Structures are given as C-alpha cells and as structure tokens.
Amino acid sequence: MAAIGNRTRDRVRAPLDDVPALVLRTVEFGEADLIVHLLTPTRGRVTAMAKHARKSVRRFPGSLDLFNHLEVKIHPRRRGGMPLLDRARLLSPFLALRDDAARYGLACYVMELLSRLAPEEGVGPEMRGIFHFALEVLEALEHSRPDERMRVLVELRALDALGMRPELRNCVRCGREVEGPSVHFHVADGGVICRRCSRDEELPLRAHLGTLRALEQGLRFPLAELSRLALSGQSLAEAHAIVARFQRYHVGLELRSERFLNQILRSSGGAGPTPAA
Numbered sequence: 001m002a003a004i005g006n007r008t009r010d011r012v013r014a015p016l017d018d019v020p021a022l023v024l025r026t027v028e029f030g031e032a033d034l035i036v037h038l039l040t041p042t043r044g045r046v047t048a049m050a051k052h053a054r055k056s057v058r059r060f061p062g063s064l065d066l067f068n069h070l071e072v073k074i075h076p077r078r079r080g081g082m083p084l085l086d087r088a089r090l091l092s093p094f095l096a097l098r099d100d101a102a103r104y105g106l107a108c109y110v111m112e113l114l115s116r117l118a119p120e121e122g123v124g125p126e127m128r129g130i131f132h133f134a135l136e137v138l139e140a141l142e143h144s145r146p147d148e149r150m151r152v153l154v155e156l157r158a159l160d161a162l163g164m165r166p167e168l169r170n171c172v173r174c175g176r177e178v179e180g181p182s183v184h185f186h187v188a189d190g191g192v193i194c195r196r197c198s199r200d201e202e203l204p205l206r207a208h209l210g211t212l213r214a215l216e217q218g219l220r221f222p223l224a225e226l227s228r229l230a231l232s233g234q235s236l237a238e239a240h241a242i243v244a245r246f247q248r249y250h251v252g253l254e255l256r257s258e259r260f261l262n263q264i265l266r267s268s269g270g271a272g273p274t275p276a277a
C-alpha cells in the first residue's frame with residue numbers, strides 16, 4: 001500500500017505539461033498576481049499561482065477568464081508553496097456564455113459546483129469523466145440557450161459525474177425493478193423504492209415512471225441533443241423536485257449561483273416548474 005501511496009504523491013508532484021484545463025475561479029492576490037482554480041482531466045482540481053498575471057498582458061493574454069478552455073503548463077509546488085502556472089494557451093473562450101444571462105448562470109452554477117466538489121490534486125479515471133462533463137456543458141451552452149429542462153438534466157449529469165447518481169430504476173432496499181405508473185422516490189435513501197418496501201410512516205416523493213425513464217435517458221444523451229428529450233409539464237416538475245431535493249440532501253451546499261439561475265430561468269419565459277407535492 002505504501003508503494004501505491006508514494007506513486008500517487010510522485011504523480012501529484014510531477015509537472016503538468018501541456019494539459020487541458022478549464023478556469024473554475026480566479027482570486028486576485030497581492031499587487032499583480034492571480035490565484036487560478038483549474039479543472040484538469042488528469043489531476044482534478046488544481047490551484048496555481050499566476051505571477052504578474054494582472055500586470056503583464058504578455059504572459060497570459062486574456063486566457064485566465066472564467067470558463068476558458070486552456071492548455072497549461074504548471075510547475076509543482078516547492079517547499080509547501082503553491083504550484084506556479086507557467087504558461088496558458090487559450091483553446092476556447094466560450095464567448096456566447098458571456099452575453100446571455102441564462103447561459104452564463106448555468107455555466108456559473110456548474111463551475112461553482114465543481115470548484116467545491118471535484119477532487120483536489122487527485123488521480124484516477126473519475127477525474128477524466130468530471131472534466132469531460134464540464135467541457136461538454138460549456139460546449140452545449142455555447143450553441144444553445146438553456147431552459148428549465150436542460151437545467152434539471154445538467155444538474156443530474158453533474159451528480160452523476162461526481163459519483164452521486166440517484167438510483168432511478170431498481171428499489172434501493174430490495175433491488176427489484178420498480179413498477180408504474182406512479183413510483184416512490186426516497187431522497188435520503190438515494191433512489192426509488194418499490195411498493196413492498198415502502199413504509200406507511202414515510203413521505204417519499206411521487207413521480208410517474210415515465211419521468212424516471214426520461215431522467216435515465218437524460219444521463220445517456222449527448223448534452224447537445226437534450227432538446228430531443230420529452231420532458232415537460234408535470235414530468236418536468238417531478239424531475240425538478242427529485243433532482244433539487246436529492247442534491248440539497250446529498251450535496252448539502254448552498255451555491256451562490258443557484259438563486260441567480262432561478263431568477264434568470266423564471267424571468268426568461270421558461271417559468272420554473274413548481275415542485276410536485
């Protein structure tokens with residue numbers, strides 16, 4: 001076990017050369033520096049210092065803005081200091097996200113969620129999945145304006161990428177496939193429960209089987225094709241209630257971008273669904 005631990009530490013300390021990265025957040029530091037929180041496919045969340053980034057336009061010309069897709073070179077930390085961002089080449093600035101409140105709001109939500117929950121300086125295949133999810137969301141938002149349906153499905157996909165996917169098909173207590181037309185979803189237990197396992201004193205959420213099937217499809221579809229998915233009216237309200245309550249219970253974070261996103265999607269005609277009773 002010790003050998004594996006050493007190997008992992010060695011990889012974390014090795015320089016990152018020409019790896020793709022997304023800018024999750026930046027924080028001004030001192031007179032001229034910038035602390036940059038990046039998401040990478042090989043090491044998850046990496047925090048690095050960009051020296052003189054605010055003074056010298058030559059070193060990082062426009063490349064350290066939120067959402068930017070970059071190729072970076074990072075020097076590992078020395079004596080406990082922060083790793084240094086040596087170079088950042090801009091691959092895509094996702095300009096459409098900056099001109100539209102709904103696109104901006106949903107992109108901010110995803111970046112904030114990942115900047116809080118993506119594993120830091122880790123290694124493993126899940127890092128790749130998280131990075132590809134984030135990139136796919138930004139690319140989809142670059143091409144289409146989100147509505148409440150896309151918001152619900154992006155939130156579900158985020159949970160899936162972070163390894164917190166709700167169980168939508170088989171009873172979380174006995175493993176049997178649940179049957180419709182109306183099924184129970186138990187937030188604390190993390191998924192659907194069948195009638196046999198449902199207890200009288202519980203108050204699970206109710207949803208139609210069709211809603212759960214649509215959510216399962218939403219996990220498989222390319223994000224750019226989510227508009228093909230039939231999820232509206234009562235189904236959308238049920239899906240929204242399941243995903244929102246699951247997330248509040250299992251993630252337990254108050255995200256600053258969430259309130260903004262609610263306001264924007266409601267005021268832009270995609271009247272937010274009211275959660276099912």
Ligand SMILES: [Zn+2]
Nearest residue numbers: 171174194197
């Ligand atoms: Zn059961």
